[in-house]
């Protein structure tokens with residue numbers, strides 16, 4: 001059987017899709033590059049917010065219209081969140097299963113396919129959908145934070161953390177496959193085994209792996225940063241000083257309503273601590289605009305925070321009213337046009353800030369992970385300041401060929417918009 005995978009959503013969903021692909025491999029299925037050449041189409045959906053849900057449903061409808069006779073499977077977060085509703089209202093999908101059902105599928109396959117007995121085989125050897133040279137490593141599943149706007153704990157359940165040894169084993173296997181970058185992911189890495197040594201202990205164990213590579217931490221809840229994390233990152237230069245801290249807001253009132261504990265002052269102190277410990281620190285954050293009750297004064301607090309925080313990268317979302325979340329009933333709602341206007345303002349202000357931040361790398365020699373050849377002697381890649389898919393890139397000139405997925409030392413020579421220009425050092 002040949003299947004085509006249509007993937008939506010975040011890196012966590014991507015890892016689930018990769019694990020599903022490994023299961024299908026073991027069942028003898030092969031992946032098709034296009035839906036035309038497949039017998040089955042799998043829409044691996046996202047169920048986080050309204051626009052994402054709509055996108056996944058549209059994909060099912062479009063595939064069904066284009067391929068009336070093919071098997072159409074809806075998998076992933078959306079179907080985990082609304083299994084009954086979708087079974088009733090989306091007859092276009094032949095099979096519907098969620099990401100937790102899929103784990104049962106993985107278990108069933110591991111015990112039924114000869115030579116595939118250990119469920120841990122699912123981790124390191126899965127096919128990868130990441131950019132060349134990079135892989136996501138999921139260190140936990142679910143979340144206990146209960147931010148009031150977020151449906152993730154309902155979709156992915158309570159926080160469950162993988163064992164340190166299990167993660168180290170997966171990382172070792174991925175490095176053995178020649179990868180350069182390991183991006184640790186989870187809904188909130190900062191909560192990893194909170195109460196025990198947690199993330200610092202994991203870093204300690206990872207630092208015993210030999211060779212040159214990057215470890216990048218993605219998604220650290222700023223209220224939960226564990227003691228010892230900065231020291232752990234300082235000890236090993238292979239751990240990138242890259243901080244993905246989704247502040248969501250800076251107004252204490254709005255953060256409280258979101259069930260988050262921070263405020264602008266505390267977050268500025270945190271940024272100062274990070275930059276003192278790791279002067280090269282690159283900070284990415286996301287903000288949520290138009291949360292119920294957000295006033296012009298709250299928005300001004302956020303703008304003032306943005307001006308002082310000197311973020312390298314920023315993502316912005318407008319509030320999506322999600323059923324089964326506490327914020328669903330919160331009042332007063334912020335009209336969509338106001339939320340959009342606030343988002344536009346904050347995005348416009350961020351552009352020169354991000355461009356200016358990028359300039360501090362000009363003149364430096366850094367490793368670049370090469371992702372794509374765009375012309376003879378011209379490549380696209382990423383430096384430590386660029387997380388996959390969300391930040392800018394480096395445009396790299398090279399006198400000779402470079403292997404895609406490998407890391408090379410480059411000198412950063414300039415900036416073009418958000419992107420950096422660099423050339424390979426010989």
Ligand code: SF4
Nearest residue numbers: 143145146147150187
């Ligand atoms: S930390 Fe908050 S926003 Fe993030 S997944 Fe958990 S509940 Fe959702």
